[in-house]
Amino acid sequence: xxxxxxxxxxxxxxxxxxxxxxxxxxxxxxxxxxxxxxxxxxxxxxxxxxxxxxxxxxxxxxxxxxxxxxxxxxxxxxxxxxxxxxxxxxxxxxxxxxxxxxxxxxxxxxxxxxxxxxxxxxxxxxxxxxxxxxxxxxxxxxxxxxxxxxxxxxxxxxxxxxxxxxxxxxxxxxxxxxxxxxxxxxxxxxxxxxxxxxxxxxxxxxxxxxxxxxxxxxxxxxxxxxxxxxxxxxxxxxxxxxxxxxxxxxxxxxxxxxxxxxxxxxxxxxxxxxxxxxxxxxxxxxxxxxxxxxxxxxxxxxxxxxxxxxxxxxxxxxxxxxxxxxxxxxxxxxxxxxxxxxxxxxxxxxxxxxxxxxxxxxxxxxxxxxxxxxxxxxxxxxxxxxxxxxxxxxxxxxxxxxxxxxxxxxxxxxx
Ligand SMILES: *[C@@H]1O[C@H](CO)[C@@H](O)[C@H](O)[C@H]1NC(C)=O
Ligand SMILES: *[C@@H]1O[C@H](CO)[C@@H](O)[C@H](O)[C@H]1NC(C)=O
Ligand SMILES: *[C@@H]1O[C@H](CO)[C@@H](O)[C@H](O)[C@H]1NC(C)=O
Ligand SMILES: *[C@@H]1O[C@H](CO)[C@@H](O)[C@H](O)[C@H]1NC(C)=O
Ligand SMILES: [Zn+2]
Numbered sequence: 508x509x510x511x512x513x514x515x516x517x518x519x520x521x522x523x524x525x526x527x528x529x530x531x532x533x534x535x536x537x538x539x540x541x542x543x544x545x546x547x548x549x550x551x552x553x554x555x556x557x558x559x560x561x562x563x564x565x566x567x568x569x570x571x572x573x574x575x576x577x578x579x580x581x582x583x584x585x586x587x588x589x590x591x592x593x594x595x596x597x598x599x600x601x602x603x604x605x606x607x608x609x610x611x612x613x614x615x616x617x618x619x620x621x622x623x624x625x626x627x628x629x630x631x632x633x634x635x636x637x638x639x640x641x642x643x644x645x646x647x648x649x650x651x652x653x654x655x656x657x658x659x660x661x662x663x664x665x666x667x668x669x670x671x672x673x674x675x676x677x678x679x680x681x682x683x684x685x686x687x688x689x690x691x692x693x694x695x696x697x698x699x700x701x702x703x704x705x706x707x708x709x710x711x712x713x714x715x716x717x718x719x720x721x722x723x724x725x726x727x728x729x730x731x732x733x734x735x736x737x738x739x740x741x742x743x744x745x746x747x748x749x750x751x752x753x754x755x756x757x758x759x760x761x762x763x764x765x766x767x768x769x770x771x772x773x774x775x776x777x778x779x780x781x782x783x784x785x786x787x788x789x790x791x792x793x794x795x796x797x798x799x800x801x802x803x804x805x806x807x808x809x810x811x812x813x814x815x816x817x818x819x820x821x822x823x824x825x826x827x828x829x830x831x832x833x834x835x836x837x838x839x840x841x842x843x844x845x846x847x848x849x850x851x852x853x854x855x856x857x858x859x860x861x862x863x864x865x866x867x868x869x870x871x872x873x874x875x876x877x878x879x880x881x882x883x884x885x886x887x888x889x890x891x892x893x894x895x896x897x898x899x900x901x902x903x904x905x906x907x908x909x910x911x912x913x914x915x916x917x918x919x920x921x922x
Contacts, residue, residue, distance in 0.1 A: 534736040538580040541601035545573050550593045565738040566890050608737045623696050623897045626688050628733040629726045633662045653790025655727045656744040663721035674717040675921045676800050681807035683756050684740045685728030689892040690807040694722040696901030742785045748772040753779035758788045759870035766820040767863035803879035804871045810887020812850050817872040819856040820864040834914040841910025845903045
């Protein structure tokens with residue numbers, strides 16, 4: 508008896524060890540600071556490069572000459588020191604970032620189903636897609652865009668009202684960067700608008716196109732950002748390298764590894780061990796290649812508040828740049844009417860953000876030759892967006908899609 512108990516105890520101990528090894532500890536970001544630092548561009552860039560090379564910086568962005576950054580408590584003296592030395596203006600806006608993360612967490616739903624006042628993990632989003640296809644069997648179906656490293660399906664919803672004609676296809680991709688939570692939320696919001704809005708313009712928007720809409724094309728990373736690390740950006744592939752995952756928006760087969768990307772597996776912009784090393788990008792690219800009549804490809808990111816045109820790694824303009832700029836501007840004008848939020852652009856990323864190679868938009872444009880490709884950087888403050896304001900962003904994007912289509916149609920892109 509005693510011996511059996513002892514065996515049981517040993518077994519339990521082994522099971523616990525195995526669990527401890529496989530379940531990573533939740534990263535709370537307790538006492539991480541949110542900084543804003545202003546100063547001459549070169550000094551700001553040097554500070555970022557120095558910190559990134561020597562320490563871990565979960566998120567940062569440089570807009571105009573303001574650096575926004577989340578800083579671990581132990582790095583505060585170093586940041587303060589450099590700021591003092593270079594006479595940069597630094598201030599801490601948020602003392603404990605874990606409070607923001609906790610605030611964002613899904614409140615218990617009490618069986619209320621899906622909504623647009625909370626952020627949902629991938630299983631809920633997929634269930635929403637399946638439910639929706641059941642609720643609208645005549646005009647929707649669940650589609651599988653590919654697979655993830657951990658074996659999930661990349662699920663989307665096709666909205667294609669019955670028609671004799673073959674309609675132009677519009678493809679929407681969102682959530683390629685896991686931590687950009689506002690993008691899947693906005694995308695499901697847009698799906699709901701297409702299906703339920705009584706606005707005749709939105710109804711026409713639904714009916715005119717064959718929509719292929721994917722709220723989260725990096726489902727493993729997205730799940731990981733919910734359960735382990737809110738600032739996870741990459742996929743979750745494991746190759747026995749120093750760090751897991753690759754940046755799925757640096758992994759596509761166009762100018763791979765040229766600009767704005769890293770060969771360091773621990774970098775946020777790690778381009779992967781080879782072109783299409785990530786099953787998510789590889790499988791989705793195969794889905795896209797098979798699509799006939801693809802007229803427009805839209806990607807959603809956050810939170811630079813910009814509209815980006817191809818190509819992301821070059822300041823040279825594509826042959827229909829003037830059209831894209833005009834269509835993009837009308838799209839932004841439509842969006843602006845909703846909340847008076849001003850987006851930068853339309854312009855290439857190399858001009859207004861940073862050059863970045865190996866992204867999905869560039870590949871679609873170059874390989875699939877799709878003429879209308881846009882990347883929308885949605886809004887966000889302090890690296891987050893309050894869940895209760897998802898509808899605000901959702902209504903804006905719905906109008907942006909409408910404006911995009913209206914102007915593109917005028918210019919003959921759907922003929
Ligand atoms: C950054 O500068 C541009 C151009 O000077 C301006 O349009 C934009 O509003 C500025 N953005 C912010 C966030 O201050
Ligand atoms: C701050 O800078 C001074 C002078 O460069 C240096 O001696 C000191 O070690 C620095 N402290 C930290 C925490 O980096
Ligand atoms: C950013 O965070 C600061 C500090 O919590 C807060 O005062 C500010 O309102 C936030 N900005 C926005 C636009 O939400
Ligand atoms: C899906 O539908 C079922 C049955 O109506 C419901 O209980 C569930 O809450 C729905 N889930 C989502 C995510 O909408
Ligand atoms: Zn992104």
